[in-house]
Amino acid sequence: MVFTIMVFEYLLLLFQVVVYKNKMKICCIGAGYVGGPTMAVIALKCPDIEVAVVDISVPRIAAWNSDQLPIYEPGLDGVVKECRGRNLFFSTDVEKHVREADIVFVSVNTPTKTRGLGAGKAADLTYWESAARMIADVSKSDKIVVEKSTVPVKTAEAIEKILTHNSKGIKFQILSNPEFLAEGTAIQDLFNPDRVLIGGRETPEGNKAVQALKEVYAHWVPEERILTTNLWSAELSKLAANAFLAQRISSVNAMSALCEATGADVTQVSYAVGKDTRIGPKFLNASVGFGGSCFQKDILNLVYICECNGLPEVAEYWKQVIKINDYQKNRFVNRVVSSMFNTVSNKKIAILGFAFKKDTGDTRETPAIDVCKGLLGDKARLSIYDPQVTEDQVQRDLSMNKFDWDHPLHLQPMSPTTVKQVSCVWDAYEATKDAHGICILTEWDEFKKLDFKRIYDNMQKPAFVFDGRNIVNADELREIGFIVYSIGKPLDPWLKDMPAVA
Ligand code: UDX
Numbered sequence: 001m002v003f004t005i006m007v008f009e010y011l012l013l014l015f016q017v018v019v020y021k022n023k024m025k026i027c028c029i030g031a032g033y034v035g036g037p038t039m040a041v042i043a044l045k046c047p048d049i050e051v052a053v054v055d056i057s058v059p060r061i062a063a064w065n066s067d068q069l070p071i072y073e074p075g076l077d078g079v080v081k082e083c084r085g086r087n088l089f090f091s092t093d094v095e096k097h098v099r100e101a102d103i104v105f106v107s108v109n110t111p112t113k114t115r116g117l118g119a120g121k122a123a124d125l126t127y128w129e130s131a132a133r134m135i136a137d138v139s140k141s142d143k144i145v146v147e148k149s150t151v152p153v154k155t156a157e158a159i160e161k162i163l164t165h166n167s168k169g170i171k172f173q174i175l176s177n178p179e180f181l182a183e184g185t186a187i188q189d190l191f192n193p194d195r196v197l198i199g200g201r202e203t204p205e206g207n208k209a210v211q212a213l214k215e216v217y218a219h220w221v222p223e224e225r226i227l228t229t230n231l232w233s234a235e236l237s238k239l240a241a242n243a244f245l246a247q248r249i250s251s252v253n254a255m256s257a258l259c260e261a262t263g264a265d266v267t268q269v270s271y272a273v274g275k276d277t278r279i280g281p282k283f284l285n286a287s288v289g290f291g292g293s294c295f296q297k298d299i300l301n302l303v304y305i306c307e308c309n310g311l312p313e314v315a316e317y318w319k320q321v322i323k324i325n326d327y328q329k330n331r332f333v334n335r336v337v338s339s340m341f342n343t344v345s346n347k348k349i350a351i352l353g354f355a356f357k358k359d360t361g362d363t364r365e366t367p368a369i370d371v372c373k374g375l376l377g378d379k380a381r382l383s384i385y386d387p388q389v390t391e392d393q394v395q396r397d398l399s400m401n402k403f404d405w406d407h408p409l410h411l412q413p414m415s416p417t418t419v420k421q422v423s424c425v426w427d428a429y430e431a432t433k434d435a436h437g438i439c440i441l442t443e444w445d446e447f448k449k450l451d452f453k454r455i456y457d458n459m460q461k462p463a464f465v466f467d468g469r470n471i472v473n474a475d476e477l478r479e480i481g482f483i484v485y486s487i488g489k490p491l492d493p494w495l496k497d498m499p500a501v502a
């Protein structure tokens with residue numbers, strides 16, 4: 001009997017070793033907002049694949065291995081808990097996992113260059129290049145290398161050159177598989193993507209690689225939603241999609257200025273416009289401006305590519321999307337200052353929301369940074385509350401130079417001084433106590449449910465609300481006694497005839 005059990009256990013072990021050995025292995029370099037959630041969902045949906053997410057940042061990997069994940073994303077905790085230790089691993093042993101992988105996703109930082117050729121527009125491919133050189137260095141078997149992070153068009157070609165010139169006979173196939181998830185809804189987006197895009201070389205080897213990656217996604221994505229293109233089309237589609245989305249927001253924000261000037265209501269206008277099935281209702285919410293790590297960076301990239309290809313008119317066209325976004329943020333600051341007797345010097349302003357959108361703690365390129373800097377420029381005192389953003393992050397953001405945010409954490413400059421006029425609190429009521437005005441900069445659901453009567457009673461008078469996300473009921477707040485500014489809505493009598501143009 002004992003012998004039979006031993007034989008059985010041995011056979012089981014042998015079976016596991018064989019299966020384990022034949023298991024496809026995926027490694028993702030970069031455990032950030034894209035790499036982490038994407039790989040967690042691949043691991044969940046493909047139990048037959050072993051997925052390792054690697055990063056040079058020790059604290060980031062430690063956090064992925066803990067109960068306190070490094071990013072806040074609804075639904076992510078559950079997915080990670082189900083797969084971590086089963087077929088999902090987070091590690092700092094970058095080389096080992098890359099060496100063992102069949103498919104290597106690269107999802108590292110691609111900051112905007114701050115100096116040299118293309119400064120302020122072109123992508124800095126330092127991290128990408130070093131990842132590619134490392135892959136070439138440590139590989140002992142053929143690999144598919146997948147661009148996951150957004151990169152300029154033709155990056156694949158550059159990466160291909162690095163890999164093939166250092167390959168020692170190993171064959172690399174490079175694919176572009178841009179990620180379209182939006183933060184705050186990343187898990188939903190990954191579970192049910194509008195499309196998965198895979199670009200590859202149009203050669204037999206290229207097609208084989210595309211097919212291999214397609215099979216990974218086919219575990220849960222319907223075949224007709226997996227689009228395959230050539231490499232350049234895939235790379236450019238990502239930039240184009242983000243540019244189109246950002247353009248819609250700048251279009252509606254431009255309309256919001258005109259609405260304020262004419263007495264029209266931007267919500268009514270965008271509803272009417274969006275009812276046209278050719279236009280559709282999404283991404284037409286007027287706001288204080290778009291933020292996030294992608295839109296501005298990708299458009300700048302697009303602009304640079306157009307300029308490099310001798311297309312200045314096309315470059316100018318896309319530049320305008322960013323100009324309107326900057327104009328919208330300036331306009332908002334000017335509304336605040338001009339409404340409050342043309343000065344906010346030493347006045348307490350409550351900032352509700354600092355993240356670039358709700359349901360994320362991400363502050364990259366958040367409009368809150370520019371609005372806060374504008375108010376600080378006029379010597380305001382800021383009391384900031386965001387349910388997911390720490391004081392440390394706010395201080396970093398307010399003292400960092402443009403584009404510095406997009407480097408691995410340990411390479412970001414430490415904030416030399418804390419901005420003294422800024423304090424962060426963990427409650428909207430605390431933030432608004434004794435304040436002269438409130439700026440709502442992120443559309444967190446909890447802000448819609450605040451007791452504004454209680455807030456009003458504890459504020460200086462006249463009490464102002466500047467709603468940068470159009471989430472409060474302005475009429476109700478006016479009933480309470482507030483002076484209210486809502487983006488693109490008919491103006492409060494108080495605000496009429498006050499200059500707000502940047
Ligand atoms: C975006 C793209 O949507 C996604 O496909 C891509 O992969 C990455 O970039 P993300 O930046 O995470 O995703 O969020 P998104 O929902 O697109 O919002 C971007 C910014 O636009 C936010 O600041 C948001 O508040 C703002 N926005 C969005 C508006 O101001 N109005 C809208 O109607 C929609």
Ligand code: ADP
Nearest residue numbers: 030031032033034035055056057108109127408
């Ligand atoms: P994204 O939003 O595109 O996911 P993040 O900045 O959140 O971007 O993540 C990029 C990650 O890539 C960071 O955690 C950074 O530490 C990591 N990284 C950058 N370069 C390398 C590299 N050469 N090897 C491993 N990880 C890297």
